[in-house]
Amino acid sequence: MKINRSVSCIFVAAIVSVSLGAANCSAKTKNSASDLLDRIIHAPTKVSYSALETVTVKAGRDAHQQKSRLTHKAPDCTSWKYFAPSGKVDRAVVDCGKSHWQYLPAKKEVIFSSSLPVDSVIWQERDLVQLVKNYDVQDKGNTNVLGRGADLLTVTPKSGHVGPSKSLWIDTSTGLILKSVMRTSDGKTTVSSALSDLRVAKHIPASEFQTPKNVRKQTVVYDQSASLPLNSMSKQWNHRLLVPTGIPNGYSLESARILNKEKRAYIHLRYFDGYNAISLFEDVSEADSVAKPSKNGDKVHGSHISWRFHAPFRSLTWRERGLKLTLVSDLSRADMIKIANSTKPNVPHR
Amino acid sequence: MRNNCSCEKYWGLLNDYADHRLSGRKREKVEYHLLFCTECKERLAGIREVKSAIISSPVPGSTDDFWANCYDKVLESQKPKVRTRRRLWKPVVGLSLAASCIGVVLLLTGLGRIVENSEIPDSDYMMQHASFASTQPLATRTHHVLLAEQCIEHSSEDNPSDPANGLKDPDEN
Numbered sequence: 039m040k041i042n043r044s045v046s047c048i049f050v051a052a053i054v055s056v057s058l059g060a061a062n063c064s065a066k067t068k069n070s071a072s073d074l075l076d077r078i079i080h081a082p083t084k085v086s087y088s089a090l091e092t093v094t095v096k097a098g099r100d101a102h103q104q105k106s107r108l109t110h111k112a113p114d115c116t117s118w119k120y121f122a123p124s125g126k127v128d129r130a131v132v133d134c135g136k137s138h139w140q141y142l143p144a145k146k147e148v149i150f151s152s153s154l155p156v157d158s159v160i161w162q163e164r165d166l167v168q169l170v171k172n173y174d175v176q177d178k179g180n181t182n183v184l185g186r187g188a189d190l191l192t193v194t195p196k197s198g199h200v201g202p203s204k205s206l207w208i209d210t211s212t213g214l215i216l217k218s219v220m221r222t223s224d225g226k227t228t229v230s231s232a233l234s235d236l237r238v239a240k241h242i243p244a245s246e247f248q249t250p251k252n253v254r255k256q257t258v259v260y261d262q263s264a265s266l267p268l269n270s271m272s273k274q275w276n277h278r279l280l281v282p283t284g285i286p287n288g289y290s291l292e293s294a295r296i297l298n299k300e301k302r303a304y305i306h307l308r309y310f311d312g313y314n315a316i317s318l319f320e321d322v323s324e325a326d327s328v329a330k331p332s333k334n335g336d337k338v339h340g341s342h343i344s345w346r347f348h349a350p351f352r353s354l355t356w357r358e359r360g361l362k363l364t365l366v367s368d369l370s371r372a373d374m375i376k377i378a379n380s381t382k383p384n385v386p387h388r
Numbered sequence: 389m390r391n392n393c394s395c396e397k398y399w400g401l402l403n404d405y406a407d408h409r410l411s412g413r414k415r416e417k418v419e420y421h422l423l424f425c426t427e428c429k430e431r432l433a434g435i436r437e438v439k440s441a442i443i444s445s446p447v448p449g450s451t452d453d454f455w456a457n458c459y460d461k462v463l464e465s466q467k468p469k470v471r472t473r474r475r476l477w478k479p480v481v482g483l484s485l486a487a488s489c490i491g492v493v494l495l496l497t498g499l500g501r502i503v504e505n506s507e508i509p510d511s512d513y514m515m516q517h518a519s520f521a522s523t524q525p526l527a528t529r530t531h532h533v534l535l536a537e538q539c540i541e542h543s544s545e546d547n548p549s550d551p552a553n554g555l556k557d558p559d560e561n
Contacts, residue, residue: 097556097558098555099558100555193526206526220528224558226558299508302507317516325507345560346510346514347555348555349555352559362507366513366517
């Protein structure tokens with residue numbers, strides 16, 4: 039009897055300890071993943087560095103590679119110098135939060151463009167909640183990448199959710215993303231990036247982010263409203279507003295904005311799942327049909343459609359009710375046609 | 389219709405042959421050729437048919453009425469030529485209408501192009517979409533490629549319609 043009691047106690051203790059250990063591991067995994075996400079968000083605000091970045095896009099059998107010299111000055115100034123195949127810099131982009139410009143050496147031209155709206159905050163808390171709801175975010179442990187210690191973080195859509203998947207190798211010491219591989223929602227395009235020649239620097243000269251001298255300058259203005267409720271948008275825009283009712287599960291309307299370009303107003307509806315986005319643009323148009331109809335005769339609401347692909351996104355354009363509508367996402371063509379066919383006039387709630 | 393070079397030199401002789409005005413060596417050559425060439429035989433038959441039709445039709449000028457009618461017609465021909473203007477009016481109006489139609493079509497297609505050119509280009513939409521995407525910490529900064537092309541499009545008259553990276557849509561069938 040005594041021996042049996044002892045064995046039972048040991049057995050129960052073992053079960054309890056294993057359960058506690060498993061719970062601890064699970065909690066640790068979740069904490070690690072959110073810790074890693076937190077590090078990714080804050081690393082650029084703390085670390086100044088320069089590196090060679092290589093971005094490779096593979097779409098089906100085709101591939102395109104772009105190399106750039108990346109320089110970042112904490113908290114928010116980054117420059118990219120893009121290399122042509124010859125090795126010469128054929129364009130430079132500078133983004134310092136409020137100011138954004140590009141330099142084309144061949145044309146000796148600098149083009150300024152306005153930044154994103156004030157209310158487009160990077161990574162709101164609700165985005166993280168949505169991300170975890172729709173994706174499995176897991177810390178896969180330590181590894182070695184490009185000679186540096188890194189933590190591997192994977193983000194994969196949960197069962198039933200349509201979205202991209204991504205693996206990120208995060209530098210253990212700085213929190214910078216050393217390497218990443220992303221596969222689009224349609225599974226047919228991958229975008230990978232890798233940093234090499236990474237140099238963490240305490241001081242980056244301001245001259246790195248100044249416009250060159252003796253160049254032509256022009257400004258492209260993107261005037262954007264703050265996000266509006268759909269009812270208000272309908273009234274302000276003064277045109278029919280179409281809204282998709284067949285957005286995939288997990289995506290919700292994140293923002294609705296009126297944009298103005300050269301006195302021409304158009305709409306941007308953005309649906310977000312915490313990581314991936316689907317955009318619908320609406321522009322008043324007198325034209326009856328699209329310029330280059332799809333070869334396979336696909337239609338939306340009886341109208342011809344046209345496709346445009348710029349990896350990793352594709353756009354679907356069609357015309358109806360006096361509007362030109364353009365859907366942009368990385369979803370498959372079939373999914374995008376379903377969403378387009380689900381658009382209906384927005385009926386304001388009273 | 390077979391265009392036989394060797395036949396062409398006989399076509400000019402067939403008329404004289406039909407009128408029995410060929411003799412000697414030329415007549416022998418035409419007759420020898422006609423033994424083997426179906427096309428020239430048909431041509432000769434056609435010539436003879438026309439000639440017999442002409443011969444069998446009445447000759448104008450054989451009656452008194454003809455000369456009276458002829459005199460009236462001469463007097464008629466001396467009157468001012470009003471009909472010519474009326475004759476020209478129809479083709480002129482017809483040409484004007486056709487030109488107007490073509491002009492309207494060109495104008496409409498031109499207007500269509502103007503309407504399209506004044507619309508927001510697709511690259512703007514791509515850029516807007518990508519710009520927001522790039523604010524996410526998990527994003528890869530491909531948007532800059534789009535931004536760069538956007539600006540290149542603005543500064544260049546020849547806007548490229550195909551993606552600059554040249555990648556085909558893998559979902560296209």
